[in-house]
Amino acid sequence: MRAQARSTWRQGLLFVAVAIAALTAPSVSDPRTSQAALICTNHTAAAAARSVFIANFLSAMDAVTPQISSRQYARVVVSGGSSPTNASAVYAFGQCLKDLSKSDCELCFATCKTEILKCLPFQKTTRGGRNFLDGCYLRYDEYEFFGEALSQDDRVICSNQEFTGNTSAFAENTKKLVKKLSVEALRNDDGFLVGSVGGGNSTVYGLAQCWEFVNRSSCQKCLLNATTAIDSCIPKQEGRVLNSGCYMRYSTSRFYNNSGTGTGEGGGRQPAIIVAFVLSAVAIVMVSLLIIFFGKRKIAQRRKVRKQLGALAATVRKSNLTFKYETLEKATNFFSEKNKLGQGGSGSVFKGILPDGRSVAVKRLFYNTRQWVDQFFNEINLIIGVEHKNLVKLLGCSITGPESLLVYEYVPNNSLHHFLSDDVKAKLLSWRIRYNIIVGTAEGLAYLHEESQLRIIHRDIKLSNILLDEQFAAKIADFGLARLFPEDKTHISTRVAGTLGYMAPEYLVRGQLTEKADVFSFGVLLVEIITRKRTSLQSQNPISSLQMVWNLYKSNRLLEAIDATLEGKFPEETASRVLQIGLLCAQASAELRPAMSLVVRMLKDDDSAIPSPTQPPFLSSSAQIALTEKVKTDSRQGTSNHSSYNSTTITLLEAR
Numbered sequence: 136m137r138a139q140a141r142s143t144w145r146q147g148l149l150f151v152a153v154a155i156a157a158l159t160a161p162s163v164s165d166p167r168t169s170q171a172a173l174i175c176t177n178h179t180a181a182a183a184a185r186s187v188f189i190a191n192f193l194s195a196m197d198a199v200t201p202q203i204s205s206r207q208y209a210r211v212v213v214s215g216g217s218s219p220t221n222a223s224a225v226y227a228f229g230q231c232l233k234d235l236s237k238s239d240c241e242l243c244f245a246t247c248k249t250e251i252l253k254c255l256p257f258q259k260t261t262r263g264g265r266n267f268l269d270g271c272y273l274r275y276d277e278y279e280f281f282g283e284a285l286s287q288d289d290r291v292i293c294s295n296q297e298f299t300g301n302t303s304a305f306a307e308n309t310k311k312l313v314k315k316l317s318v319e320a321l322r323n324d325d326g327f328l329v330g331s332v333g334g335g336n337s338t339v340y341g342l343a344q345c346w347e348f349v350n351r352s353s354c355q356k357c358l359l360n361a362t363t364a365i366d367s368c369i370p371k372q373e374g375r376v377l378n379s380g381c382y383m384r385y386s387t388s389r390f391y392n393n394s395g396t397g398t399g400e401g402g403g404r405q406p407a408i409i410v411a412f413v414l415s416a417v418a419i420v421m422v423s424l425l426i427i428f429f430g431k432r433k434i435a436q437r438r439k440v441r442k443q444l445g446a447l448a449a450t451v452r453k454s455n456l457t458f459k460y461e462t463l464e465k466a467t468n469f470f471s472e473k474n475k476l477g478q479g480g481s482g483s484v485f486k487g488i489l490p491d492g493r494s495v496a497v498k499r500l501f502y503n504t505r506q507w508v509d510q511f512f513n514e515i516n517l518i519i520g521v522e523h524k525n526l527v528k529l530l531g532c533s534i535t536g537p538e539s540l541l542v543y544e545y546v547p548n549n550s551l552h553h554f555l556s557d558d559v560k561a562k563l564l565s566w567r568i569r570y571n572i573i574v575g576t577a578e579g580l581a582y583l584h585e586e587s588q589l590r591i592i593h594r595d596i597k598l599s600n601i602l603l604d605e606q607f608a609a610k611i612a613d614f615g616l617a618r619l620f621p622e623d624k625t626h627i628s629t630r631v632a633g634t635l636g637y638m639a640p641e642y643l644v645r646g647q648l649t650e651k652a653d654v655f656s657f658g659v660l661l662v663e664i665i666t667r668k669r670t671s672l673q674s675q676n677p678i679s680s681l682q683m684v685w686n687l688y689k690s691n692r693l694l695e696a697i698d699a700t701l702e703g704k705f706p707e708e709t710a711s712r713v714l715q716i717g718l719l720c721a722q723a724s725a726e727l728r729p730a731m732s733l734v735v736r737m738l739k740d741d742d743s744a745i746p747s748p749t750q751p752p753f754l755s756s757s758a759q760i761a762l763t764e765k766v767k768t769d770s771r772q773g774t775s776n777h778s779s780y781n782s783t784t785i786t787l788l789e790a791r
């Protein structure tokens with residue numbers, strides 16, 4: 136009886152701790168990824184230059200991401216190709232609204248980039264596209280539009296809901312607000328302003344932003360146009376103007392983040408609201424505690440609470456899985472830049488040394504997981520059970536601090552990408568080492584797919600996710616993350632946007648996800664490990680390594696594909712077998728791709744027969760225009776990135 140009471144107490148305390156942690160967390164992250172408009176523009180252009188234009192488009196899309204990460208806006212001109220005129224040059228511009236945090240910006244932009252693929256220049260006439268999300272903007276076109284104030288394709292988007300209050304007060308407030316925004320945004324160096332006008336029911340919130348590279352006079356012209364144009368939305372609850380040179384939005388809800396910038400009436404109420412919220416939340420916690428502690432007779436109620444806490448409490452009691460936030464903070468020297476190992480789609484990774492001397496890698500998650508803490512724990516608990524020599528081990532996590540952290544074993548030798556992207560370092564990876572990495576990766580994947588008690592599809596197999604230990608053995612990083620974010624579409628699209636080239640066509644085009652998608656990515660990875668081919672942007676007829684290997688295979692010259700830094704030191708028969716297995720994995724047809732366990736067997740057993748591969752997903756049947764292109768991003772932006780791969784293969788199929 137007493138023991139039971141004590142455990143009830145503990146659960147109560149735990150609940151309080153979690154509730155307080157949730158309350159004191161910094162504001163919930165919101166990348167504002169809902170789409171205001173996607174506008175594909177038509178131009179008449181020389182069809183002859185189309186393939187070069189497409190290639191330039193893809194490399195432009197690749198080059199914007201690192202710029203966005205480093206300064207939240209991007210400007211790219213790609214005029215590769217041999218065309219003597221600039222007919223095939225692609226101009227691209229992207230920017231996040233200034234109130235987005237850096238990580239929200241990256242998330243928003245990843246979504247933005249994925250969606251703009253719907254404006255692919257495959258249609259004969261499509262030569263431009265603009266994607267307006269509520270937090271960011273991306274445009275590409277065939278002419279230099281960077282300083283442009285207004286254009287033909289500018290839009291005004293009004294919401295459907297009418298304002299249901301004092302309409303005349305609302306209209307008055309809205310007009311006053313947009314006027315104020317357009318005048319005052321101009322005074323700010325960054326051409327950005329948020330604010331609100333009014334009080335009570337008819338408060339209106341607004342935001343104005345001139346895009347980077349639009350000069351002051353154009354900014355003024357654009358905002359003036361927007362001020363007039365947005366009037367047509369009143370008395371709808373929301374209005375947006377999507378101009379070439381600027382963006383303006385008003386709404387009845389406070390959609391922006393003005394914790395950093397902005398002016399406006401009514402901001403003073405904020406602290407009072409927070410205090411009221413905290414007080415009422417504390418009251419709720421106290422009441423819950425009383426119910427837990429005194430409500431012994433109210434068994435039903437108690438059971439309910441216990442059910443809610445069950446998974447969490449059970450996991451937390453296994454204290455070796457949870458780390459104190461403070462411990463990890465100290466271990467990583469307060470997440471200092473020096474300790475930063477890299478940045479991925481789901482968070483940044485820091486090296487840390489625990490008090491007991493163990494080295495660990497601490498992943499700081501972008502996502503706010505507090506809405507479903509117990510579910511998160513459950514998943515972590517499951518993933519912690521997944522152990523294999525070729526998987527980076529998850530050691531535990533921390534959720535009681537201001538942000539969620541995952542703690543992994545530290546793998547000292549950086550990633551495959553680190554070695555293969557550098558001619559000198561690539562020499563360190565002999566044939567034997569590369570072969571072992573390929574086999575190890577295959578074994579790790581086979582375990583994830585077929586042997587672990589969970590069926591885990593990795594979804595993001597690429598060079599930068601294969602880490603190497605002291606002996607250059609492969610360790611797959613970041614598996615199981617998709618399980619942790621089951622409903623988070625942003626997370627998935629971050630991946631999509633980052634690693635198009637590794638994605639199986641059926642997943643890319645139709646969203647069909649099976650283990651065979653990983654098998655495809657593995658095939659691409661294998662080919663890259665062995666050929667280490669980069670396609671130069673300048674090359675007139677860019678082709679991917681996959682296509683190149685396929686062509687050589689068809690003409691029985693497979694060995695010519697092998698990386699020159701190996702200097703011919705490899706067993707010819709095995710090498711061509713391995714490449715053939717790579718082609719087998721990267722077949723267009725998912726059904727024909729072998730399961731990973733079979734891949735392992737074929738790799739290890741020199742005598743097993745290898746079926747003839749069918750073609751990878753590209754090449755032209757007229758019904759299915761497809762293109763595979765390998766592009767190199769702006770390496771000036773390249774930092775010592777652990778997990779952002781700065782050369783991406785892109786395979787795109789025309790959507791039906």
Ligand SMILES: *[C@@H]1O[C@H](CO)[C@@H](O)[C@H](O)[C@H]1NC(C)=O
Nearest residue numbers: 162163164165236392394395
């Ligand atoms: C709001 O902006 C501040 C300052 O830029 C930033 O620290 C915070 O994370 C932002 N909050 C959200 C919800 O984006």
Ligand SMILES: *[C@@H]1O[C@H](CO)[C@@H](O)[C@H](O)[C@H]1NC(C)=O
Nearest residue numbers: 174175176177258260261288
């Ligand atoms: C562009 O052309 C396509 C067909 O060629 C048409 O369906 C679409 O509406 C056009 N878009 C614009 C903005 O004119």
Ligand SMILES: *[C@@H]1O[C@H](CO)[C@@H](O)[C@H](O)[C@H]1NC(C)=O
Nearest residue numbers: 212214219220221222224279
């Ligand atoms: C092509 O564009 C580049 C830079 O954008 C410019 O320097 C060059 O003069 C242009 N060439 C032609 C033929 O327009």
Ligand SMILES: *[C@@H]1O[C@H](CO)[C@@H](O)[C@H](O)[C@H]1NC(C)=O
Nearest residue numbers: 282283284349350351352353
């Ligand atoms: C501002 O940009 C526009 C369009 O790019 C240009 O026509 C105008 O001359 C520029 N004005 C100034 C003052 O630079």
Ligand SMILES: *[C@@H]1O[C@H](CO)[C@@H](O)[C@H](O)[C@H]1NC(C)=O
Nearest residue numbers: 300301302303304305307337
């Ligand atoms: C609506 O607002 C206007 C201006 O704020 C005010 O003069 C008017 O009395 C209000 N009407 C109603 C019905 O509240």
Ligand SMILES: *[C@@H]1O[C@H](CO)[C@@H](O)[C@H](O)[C@H]1NC(C)=O
Nearest residue numbers: 298299300301334335336337
């Ligand atoms: C808000 O609007 C409702 C009707 O929509 C009205 O009854 C109420 O008095 C208004 N409150 C304030 C503070 O204006």
Ligand SMILES: *[C@@H]1O[C@H](CO)[C@@H](O)[C@H](O)[C@H]1NC(C)=O
Nearest residue numbers: 285286287289360361363364
């Ligand atoms: C704003 O610019 C667009 C495009 O030039 C034009 O169609 C529209 O009439 C302008 N609106 C105003 C109010 O000037």
